[in-house]
Amino acid sequence: MGIFKLSIKFTFLLFFFGCFANCKKQQKNIEIKEAILIQKKDTIPSFPNYLTKDYVLGKFDYTKNDDFMLVPESLSNKKIYVRTAVLDAFLKMEIEAKKENIHLTIISGTRNFEHQKRIWNYKWNEKYKNTPTEKRALKILEYSSMPSSSRHHWGTDIDLNNLNNAYFSSGKGLKEYNWLLKNASKFGFYQPYTSKENGRTGYHEEKWHWSYLPLSKIYLDYYNQQITYKDINDFEGAEFAKEIDIIKNYVNGISVELNK
Secondary structure (H helix, E strand, C coil), X not given: CHHHXXXXXXXXXXXXXXXXXXXXXXXXXXXXXXHHHHHHHHHCCCCCCCCCHHHHCCCCCHHHXXXXXXXXXXXXXXXXXXXXXXXXXXXXXXXXXXXXXXXXCEEECCCCHHHHHHHHHHHHHHHCCCCCHHHHHHHHCCCCCCCCCCHHHHCCEEEECCCCHHHHHCHHHHHHHHHHHHHHHHHCEECCCCCCCCCCCCCCCCCCEEEEHHHHHHHHHHHHHHCCHHHCCCCCCCCHHHHHCHHHHHHCCCCHHHHC
């Protein structure tokens, strides 16, 4: 009888410690799974409340949006709006540039869907009307975006001084461009469309186009998560967007620095 009791006691202890060890293992697994879930949650970017599909597609009135400001006449060649944070950064950059006798003027800023549509449709129906249809979109895309795919929709991107690469290749223009290459990043600005020699896809190089990365990176992330080819429509040649793979090759055809 004593041996029987001892056997029961031993069996109970084995069961207890076995269960205890197994429970600890299960608890550990639960903790690991929870940690993974928390980590995954932390990696999902949180976007500003105002950020919508219509916003990144350029389908809103920026002139009536409190987050946009009119660029001072002394620093622009026409009526131009950009986001307030972008203008603040540009003004700081312009002050520093002046110290080295560099003058920066914004010649293009925010363009909404309708504005970009007018540019695109003019080139489709007039400027390149004799170009075969299957090649026309690619011709326009050398320097102009399809509506709903332009960074200018966001109010983060600006064109400076001249819309001709040759201007920035010598003399005054070269001095301005070299200054921007050296200093613009200190104020959050980067050139999205650099040389294509290293395999960048999309638009040709644009030495005049500078993007305010602290905001444009957020908007691009949102665009890539939310926008599909069903959202890119209502303009001449829109049916070629998917065939050309506009989102991959053009919206994301940007400088490596903007992908960091």
